[in-house]
Each structure stands twice: as structure tokens, then as C-alpha cells.
Amino acid sequence: MTSRSSVTTARASSKARAVARTQTLLKGTNGIGTVRRTVLPGGLRVVTETLPSVRSATFGIWANVGSRDETPTLNGATHYLEHLLFKGTAKRSALDISAAIDAVGGEMNAFTAKEYTCYYARVLDTDLPLAIDIVCDMLTGSLITAEDVDAERGVILEEIAMTEDDPGDCVHDLFAHTMLGDTPLGRPVLGTVDTINALDRGRIARFYKKHYDPTHLVVAAAGNIDHATVVRQVRRAFERAGALSRTDAVPVAPREGSRTLRTAGRVELLNRKTEQAHVVLGVPGLARTDDRRWALGVLSTALGGGMSSRLFQEVREKRGLAYSVYSYTSGFADCGLFGVYAGCRPSQVHDVLKICRDEIDRVASEGLTDEEIGRAIGQLSGSTVLGLEDTGALMNRIGKSELCWGDQMSVDDMLARMAQVTPDDVREVAAEVLGHRPSLSVIGPLKDKQADRLEEAVS
Template sequence: MNVETTRLSSGLTVVTETMPHLESVALGVWIKSGSRNETTEEHGIAHLLEHMAFKGTKRRSARDIAEEIENVGGELNAATSTETTSYYARVLKDHVPLAVDILADILTESEFDEEELRREKHVILQEIGAANDTPDDVVFDKFSEVAYRGQTIGRPILGTPDKVNSFTPGQIRGYLSRNYTTDRMFVVAAGAVDHQTFVKQVEERFASLPTAPSSPPVLEPARYIGGDVREDRDLMDAQLLIGFEGKAYHMRDFYCSQILANILGGGMSSRLFQEVREHRGLCYSVYAFHWGFSDTGIFGVHAATSGSELPNLLPVVIDELRKSSETIHQQEIDRARAQIRAQLLMGQESPAARAGQIARQMMLYGRPIPNPEMMERLEGITTERLTDLAGRLFFDTVPTLSAVGPIEQLAPISDISAALSSPAAKTQKAVG
């Protein structure tokens, strides 16, 4: 792994991976701050800031930003998540200085013009409306809200129309000054890049970043609560999401949870896909996932099916969860590990994938993690560890259920909770 790391005197961390066989470079700035770092009055401001960063600086108009990067065939984008925000570009190797200059410009010299802010608020209101019209988005947002009721981590990243409409340039600058500081930012590049040259470019252009926040951000500890949320809509299909508290990134069982999610619902050969879709034909989409955060996690199963199939679907899903707490085969572990290994190696062929992976590792672990070390962490996972984990995840914690669509025939949460703590023989009767 040809990865080099330099920490500048300002506290900003610069990381590169040289891939000399390429003609392009993927580069970006990752900030260890997202929607979870907002105050109650700032709900949605992290996402709004990400939009506004492209709407003009002291040297460039919004159009200038778009044209300059596209004039050289490059791409520029950004994303906001619960705990991170990223601004990234991909250009040919000769245009790295331009990409660095634009990224630095939008992150240190944005104007937050009132008229641009008004227009962008309107764009985000449309984005919120589109999300509310998308049932598979709604079911996940509602799941988070009830799993972490009354907490920042459970709020939708986009915010609410009232909050978004209320934001001022001063509020945006306040969030920016607290969270976009060198101790929380990582500049990463992968591809045809020379480390020392890149470090000098970053050091020069990002010199004006604040090194410490005026009032350090405080992250509210997550408290998983669980519960039930349903929205009856006149739709063709029902969206169903059942989940449990998972494992944080630094917990011992994090990688074990990733393997378990893969075995249960990580592909066409997974248990849920084979049993629920292929064998029984109960739905057209079913999968399992595990999301890790800094101090909590979510392990979930998502399915989309007709409302009439809900009484048949849920008992089968719960039965598969139960079986995973009783028996896991070594062949399943080997297949899950092979899939993760393939993803890691395939990611090395994409500079954008590598830059993102390195940035996440720096934010989570403080260093890049070589693929062999990653695979070594997976080698210690045994069938016994997996069955023990499944028992604790699915049957020793409070479930969270989120459902949207024609859900009249969905069993009450009391029956579902009973099925998750009852003998296997009672599962069908409890929730069917």
C-alpha cells in the first residue's frame, strides 16, 4: 500500500496513495462532522452548507466554479452524512492544482450570498418533498427517528421545511466555524499524485482554515431506544424495516456484525434472499445491513412486498434471524470473507473508492489500514462468535419496526416483540 501521511503544522492531515499507472486523481476534503453535530436550532444546516459551498466565493461565482472544473473535463461533488461531510473532485493529473484551488476556495472563501441562499433553500425544499414521496427513503428516516427518539442522530439529514427556511448566512458561518477546523479535516488524494507536491499545494491553499473551534462541538451520546412507527399509504407495495442496535466502529463485534449481515442478506446467495424471495416468492427485494457509527450502530433487515404478503413475510424473516443464532456454517463465513476481500481489491482499482476509503479510516481509526490487516481482523471470526452475536442482537434487545404503505395486515409490535423472545415453534402463531 503506497500511502503517505503528513500532518501540517496547522493540524490539517494530508494523505495520498500514489497509483502511477493512472492518468487521473481523485481528491477531496473530508470533515469529521455531519448532521449529528448540529444544535436543535440547526437541524438541516450541515446539508445546506454543503449546497451553499458551491454557490459562490470571493473569487468565483457559482457558474465559475462549475465551468472551471468542467472546462478541464473534471467532476466536482459533495455529500453529507450523519457524522461526516465530504467535498471531492476527480481530474486528470495535470489539473490537480486547479482542483485543490477550487476546493480550498469553496471551503474558506464562500460568500453565502442572500439571493443564492434563497434559491438554494427552494432547491432543498424540493429535495425534501422528493424524499417524502419516496417510500423506501421514508421508511429509513422514520426508522432512525424512532430508534433514537428525540436525539440528533435520529433526525433526517435534510432537515424540515420550516428549519431550512429559517437559516441565515450568520447561522451557516457559525456552524462552519465550529466544525470545519483543521483538527477535524482530512485532505486525501489517490491516483497519479506526488505526495510532497500535493502537500505543498494543500499547505498553501488551506492556510486560512481555523485550527480550533471558538466553541468546540459537543456530540450527544447516542441512546438506542427502539419502538414502532407505521404510515399507512395507498401504495402498490409495503416497505418494511426491522432492526436492532448494532455495533459501533470500535467495538469488538463490529466486523463480526458485517459478516453476519452479509450471511443473512448480503447478496443473491444469502439466507434471506434464498428463503424469502427464491424459495417462497414473498417479496421482490430483501436484504440485511449493518451501519456503524462512532458510539452505536444499526443492524437491520429491509423488505419490499405487497401488503397481503406481510403476514407471511415477517414470520419467515424472524425465523431466519432465529436460525442464525443457532447455526452458522463455515462455508458461509468463507463466502462472506471472499466477498469483502473482493470489494477491497476492486476498490483499489478506483481512485475515488480508495480516496473515500482512506478518508473514512483516517476519521475512524486515525490511520490508513492495509487490506491484509483488514482481512486479518476477519480471520478470527468463528461460527460460535456469529451465533452468539446473533442471539444477543436479535433476541436480547428491543426491536425497531418501521413500515410504510398498505400495512393493515402487519402484526402489532407487541406480537413481533413476543416472537423475538419466544420458542421457535411459536413464531408463526405470534406474528402470522
């Protein structure tokens, strides 16, 4: 028989182990913009940003799993699972989930990327407890039935078909494959028709159990909220599901890697009967943790990030060769991509490519002018601030920062870091990144002679 004193001691010990740890990561002004983090028993992280001046709140849960965590035969499983978590739990049917959010005028959605997945709901601040309960229930209690797997298969196949019908979107998947090959990062997030048809309930359920452990999750909330209240409601929801039983668990660290991407001169052409030729010309970029990413962001903005950028002026304004032309960067844990996209008439694809290649080579060898750099910094700073005007954007920022960097940076610090970029910084990163021989991806109605000339464009 256990004595009363030993029971009391055990309870006290259990309570001590179960204490949540809370930190203030960023101090706002008069409580506005304050970011706090609490690590719950079980390794679940909760980060919030308080904005009392609004009447909305966005609640999200980020999972440290994306398509790069899939084997070749599991390609598409992460995105498939994202769909299935909306199909019902032991407490709610799929209709119950959607009807509850619709009834309060909220919005609910999710997205899957190559390195993470996010589920979120945006509601009035008074309805935040409902959003927390529903999203937490989905993440911890989804049934993932065989019937739902089979029913949703058709939806995902339609989504793949829809993407393939949009060559302006599909060309970016092709570019990722051109640069990264048949690797987890090079495969499409949606998977393929073959891999989706091959996935069954058992394989998806095992994937769910492996990757949706609380140590792999970050809860993020922003808006007119109280941190302690959010933590209490989240903890209650996860404990009710039995998901915080491992009181000694610690959160997984942000992804790391040592992949050096040095693909050069690869060409992939996909012949399709489209009205335009869709082109991406690109080179290896920088990992998202590389401190030079600030200079690369300025470089990308000046080269092809707006109406005053070099590519927009040269390709569209001066010559009228394309409606859409821009540059972009993608940073992963251990590598990155830098690309230039253009959509143009097939007969003009060689002219567009030559202009883009000439501008890339010119910037790689000469850098940018002080005026271009100043304008790009101003554009980046303004778009950064304007992009954080709603609670959804704030939730995305703090959730992704916690998951990918394990830290938070204030908006003022971000603006200061952009302002510190010098012409020499841009010249150095331009020479390093743009100095590589580019690779090329094209989707369009290409003739044999055109294909040969396109391969010559990157030689």
C-alpha cells in the same frame, strides 16, 4: 526599534513552529499503495495514497461535522451548508466552479452523513492542481450570501420532497427515528420542511465558522500523485485564505461516546398510498470502533448480503414474496444499527415479516454454518477489493479512516482480519446483537387491522 538580529530570530522561531510533520502510514510495493500523512501548521491533516498506474486523481476534503452535531432547530444545517459551498467564493462564482471542472472532463460532488461531510473532485492527474485550488477555495472562502441561502432553500425543499416520494429510501430515515428517537442521530440528514424554512444566513454562517476550522478537516487525495506536491499546493491554498494562522493548533481527535442503544420493541407505521409496503426490522448494532464489527459484517452478509444469503433464498427465491430483501449495518462513534429491509405487496407484509423474524431468531440461537461463514467471508473480501478499484474509493477509504479512526489499515490487513472471523465469533455476536427484541418501521397503505398485527410481530 527592533534590531535586525531580533527580527531574524523571530522569523527563525516562526519557521520552526510552522514545520509540517510527515509520516509514512502504510508502505506500498515499489511506491504503489503507499499512504502518507502530513499535519500542517494549523492542525490540517493531509493524507494521500499513491497509485502511479492510473491517469486519474481524486481530491477530497472531509469535515468532522454531520447532522448529529445539530440542535433540533438547526436540523439540516450541515446539508444546507454543503449546498452553499458550491455557490461561489470571492474568487469564483458558482458557474466558474462548475465550468472549470467541466472544462477538464472532471466530476465534482459532495455528501453529508450523520457524522461527517465530504467534498471531492475527480480529474486527470495533470489537472489535480486545478481540483485542489477549487475545492480548497470552496472550503475556505465561500461567501454564503443571504441571496444564495434563499435561492438554495427551494432546491433543498425539492430534495426533501424527492426523498419522501421514494418510500424505499424514506423508510430508513423512519427506522433511524424508531431506534434513536428525537435525537441528533435519529433526525434526518436533510432536515425537515419546517427547519429548512426557519434557517437563515446568520445561523448557517456561524455553523460554518464553528465546524470548518482546519483542525476539524482532513484532506485526502489518491491516484497518480506525489505527496509532497499535494501538501505544498494544499498549504499554499489554505495559507492564501489565512486559514493556517494558528500554528500551535492540533487536529481534533476522532469522535468518542458512551451511548448504549438498547431500544426494543418500538413500532412506527407511516400510512401512505404506495404500491409496496416498505419494511425495516432491526435491533441495536455495534459502534464502528467495536472489534466485533468484523464478525457482525460476516453475519450480515450471510443473513442478507447477497443472492445466496438466507433471507434472499427464503423470501425471494423460494416464495417470491419480495424483489428486494437485504440486511445491513450502520456503525457510529458510540452506537450502531442492524436492520433487515424488504419491499413487498401490502397483502404479504405479514408473511415477509414472519420469515425475517424467524430467520433472525434462528441465527441468534443457532448461529450460522461453517459453509455460510466461509461464503460470506469470501464475498466480503472480494467486494472489498473490487470496491477499491478506482481513485474515488481509495480517497474515501483513507479520508474516512483518518477522520473516524485516526489510523489507516491496509487492504491486506483488512482481508486478514475478515479471514480470522470464526464460527464462534459469529455465534457470539449473533446472540448478543440479534437476541434483542426487534423494532419495526413500515411505510405503506396499511389498514387498521394490519397495523395491529404488525405491532404483534415484534412482541
